[in-house]
Amino acid sequence: MDEAVGQQRLSWQSARIEALQALTPRVMRVVLRPDRWVRPRPGQHLDVRLTAEDGYQAQRSYSLLSPPQRTGLYELGIERLDDGEVSTWFHDGAQHGETIEILGPVGGHFVLDESNTRPALLIGGGSGVVPLLSMAAQRVGAYSQAHTTLLVAARHLDEVLLWPTLQRWEAFTPRFRSRLALSRDTCAPRAQDHVGRIDEADVAWALQQLGDVATESAQVFICGRNDFVESIVHMVTGLNVPEVSIRTERFGS
Numbered sequence: 001m002d003e004a005v006g007q008q009r010l011s012w013q014s015a016r017i018e019a020l021q022a023l024t025p026r027v028m029r030v031v032l033r034p035d036r037w038v039r040p041r042p043g044q045h046l047d048v049r050l051t052a053e054d055g056y057q058a059q060r061s062y063s064l065l066s067p068p069q070r071t072g073l074y075e076l077g078i079e080r081l082d083d084g085e086v087s088t089w090f091h092d093g094a095q096h097g098e099t100i101e102i103l104g105p106v107g108g109h110f111v112l113d114e115s116n117t118r119p120a121l122l123i124g125g126g127s128g129v130v131p132l133l134s135m136a137a138q139r140v141g142a143y144s145q146a147h148t149t150l151l152v153a154a155r156h157l158d159e160v161l162l163w164p165t166l167q168r169w170e171a172f173t174p175r176f177r178s179r180l181a182l183s184r185d186t187c188a189p190r191a192q193d194h195v196g197r198i199d200e201a202d203v204a205w206a207l208q209q210l211g212d213v214a215t216e217s218a219q220v221f222i223c224g225r226n227d228f229v230e231s232i233v234h235m236v237t238g239l240n241v242p243e244v245s246i247r248t249e250r251f252g253s
Contacts, residue, residue, distance in 0.1 A: 012049065015102045017094055018073065024159045027127055028091050029065065030076045032102065037072050040064055040105035042112045042135040043221070043249075046074060047103040050086055060086040063131040063223075063249075064105060065161075067138035068114065074102070077130035077161060110221065110249040114138060117146045118219045119210035123198065123232050125153040125224030129161050131249065132223060140169045140176055149177045149206040153198045153228065155184040177209045200235045207239060215240045223249040 019031040032046075042064075049059045066075035080091045112120055112135040120139070122132035129152055139148050154160045160180060169176045179202060180193040188194050192205070207214040220241055222232045229250050237243060 010103065012101045012103050014099050017096055017098050020094060020096060023077065023161055026080045027161060028078050030078055030090055032074045033072065034074060034102060038105060039068050042067060042138040043110045043131045044105035044107040046076065046105055048086060049101040050089060058085040064134050065130050067134050067141055069141050077127060079127035110247050112221065114142065118217055119147045119214050121149050121206050121210060121218050121220045123151040123222045125228040128224030132221060133162055135221065136176060140173060145175065147175045147210045149209045151179050151198055151202055151206050153181045157182060157185055157189055179206065198232065200238065203235045203239055218245060220246045226250050
């Protein structure tokens with residue numbers, strides 16, 4: 001990495017709130033215009049710092065929702081946490097035009113680089129789908145020839161992030177496929193979706209969409225709460241995907 005670019009990533013800077021949009025009942029899209037934009041890698045995150053008038057500061061990390069092609073702007077998908085100082089401010093107090101501080105983009109382990117042409121299986125639970133959407137958006141927007149399958153675990157359909165966008169991506173390219181597992185709904189929106197939790201049959205279906213040798217060639221990205229990630233890793237390795245091909249991002253309990 002160029003030294004100047006690295007210093008920009010690791011230095012706090014100001015960013016202006018350009019837009020706030022509710023994507024689901026609990027997730028807000030926050031669009032930021034930084035003083036210095038550095039092209040991110042899909043799967044990276046920003047550190048966000050808020051400073052009160054009395055000098056008190058609160059800081060949290062949020063995955064990027066936007067792909068690298070969104071030049072000049074960063075988009076975050078911020079889930080409201082009832083005891084979260086930063087997330088509740090974005091949902092209840094933030095205003096268009098306000099300025100906050102950010103650091104990044106940062107993160108090098110849970111990334112799907114633009115040069116990566118391996119088939120990719122993306123599995124997310126709840127707001128854990130945010131960095132996976134950045135990865136999928138990069139591939140669809142770049143007309144990538146690599147196959148990508150996204151498995152989404154949510155309680156209800158209205159909690160599925162960018163649901164209309166997922167449908168457009170599928171219509172746009174046969175190399176992108178998605179499947180929903182809705183644990184608390186009573187019906188599924190499409191034939192490939194189902195009511196319930198992600199199970200081994202879902203993972204097997206997803207690998208099948210990637211090609212006949214996907215268990216040997218695919219890279220797998222799993223993001224969500226600790227227990228969700230542990231369960232999915234067990235399913236994936238049970239289908240003979242090598243552990244070296246699996247990347248995980250965990251949060252919460």
